[in-house]
Amino acid sequence: MPRSRQPRPRATLASLAAELKISRTTVSNAYNRPDQLSAELRERVLLAAKQRGYPGPDPVARSLRTRRAGAVGLLLTEALSYSFRDPAAMSFLAGLAESCEAAGQGLLLIPAGPARDDAEAAAVVQQAGVDGFVVYSVADDDPYLAAVRERRLPTVICDQPRGVPGVSLIGIDDRAATRTVADHLIDLGHKEIGVLCMRLGHDRCDGVVDRERLHAPKFHVQRERIAGVQDALADAGLDPTSLTVVERSEHTARAGSSAAAQALAANPRITAFVCTTDVLALGALEWARREDVDVPGQLSITGFDGIEEALREGLTTVRQPQEDKGRRAGTLLLSRSDSGVATVETVETQLVAGRTTASPPGSVVEPDIAETA
Structure with missing residues (x-):
């Protein structure tokens, strides 16, 4: 019976070096340090490796030798x-x-x-x-x-x-960045502001945030962004403890939409939302359109991040790079x-004043004394 043909052994770095009559270091350099070889020698090594099915030096062995994973x-x-x-x-x-x-x-x-x-x-x-x-x-x-x-x-x-x-x-500086948004709204005349935020802890919690949870969040970013709004209210002579905060465990536009509805149900006097992300703000905008709430005529909405979709929508937001x-x-x-x-x-960061903020309905702009004199 004719002998069965045995598969050719797979080439290794050592066998390739022996066949080409060069050192194993030279074969390795063809892959890892090509500047150490002439273009002709490197091409000869790579061509021989391709013909013999040699894939190159073992990356695991290399990482063990160099103690670097790359x-x-x-x-x-x-x-x-x-x-x-x-x-x-x-x-x-x-x-x-x-x-x-x-x-x-x-x-x-x-x-x-x-x-x-x-x-x-x-x-x-x-x-x-x-x-x-x-x-x-x-x-x-x-x-x-x-x-x-x-x-x-x-x-x-x-x-x-x-x-x-x-x-x-x-x-x-999350606190200072959100403070610029809140100051912008207060300067426009808003006094009743709601915050729509991402989760404050590991547990799933969707709803109006009570004082105990507000003071024990595990996420620095959300904690500081809410504090920025509270700072602005306090410095404007408004009560920071009156702030309505609604938390969502999922970061989606749908979550922002439901949070907007829940915040206004909890406090119908709200005239502006500070959303801690643009995604939540875009959801709040969707809710307003669906409910035929005029933005910014009846309700101002702000975001945070400066993502492309928010900028296209003309959202007032904080842009961060x-x-x-x-x-x-x-x-x-x-x-x-x-x-x-x-x-x-x-x-x-940079405050981007868009088309989603304006003075609250029924607000009266105080006349400038110099103009009335």
Whole structure:
């Protein structure tokens, strides 16, 4: 019987080097350090490798040898499916990816979700083959952040939490930024203002926020944005405790729509909404159109983030440079991997006065004394 043909053994770095009569280092350099070889020699190595089915040096072996994974881990503690629907998160991701690409680093999205317990969170983070972490906007007591810190790798936090020892931060002054929105509304004559916000804690809570929950939120960003409105009310001689705040556990336009209805049911005197995100504000605008409520004639609505859809709608909002924050987070992380120095960077925001704010109905503008003299 004719002998069966045995498959040709798969080429390895060593066998390829032996066949070409060059060193294994030369083969490796053809992939990892092409500047070390002449163009002709590199082409000869790559052609021989292709003909023999050699895929290149084993990246796992290389990472074990160099103790470098060549990748940055982005920790998003919302479900990845949600993160890819969030315009602000996607802008941040684009900026981070740009900085990683410029540095020749990969980007690993870590599938961290709110349903996992502390042990599962630790396992996910421990298994991530990365050289450092960018943590995107998590709660003060997030278990994934605790697991990241146990890795003792360079880490940069975007937005929240604040004041983590030894960890770099990129963010904005949320309190001051929202204060500009509230001041704008108060200057227009609004006294009854409602706030539509994202979740204040890990638990699912959809409704009017009571004082106890308002003073114990786990999310710095939401806490500070609400405080900015309270500061403006207090300085205008209005009662900050009268502020109607409605929380939503889901960050969608639909959630913003239902929150607007609930806030006005709780306090029909509201003439303006400060929404802590543009997504919620766009939902409030949808509700107003559906209910035939004139914006801004009967109700003023503001947002936060400056996403493209909000700007197209003419929404009064706070624009923050999300893509630049992503780029800066990557730069901070990759530079700190060498220096080991933690830094804090605060980027500027801008109030964009759009078509969704005006004086409340029935307001009277005081005449200028000089004009009546």
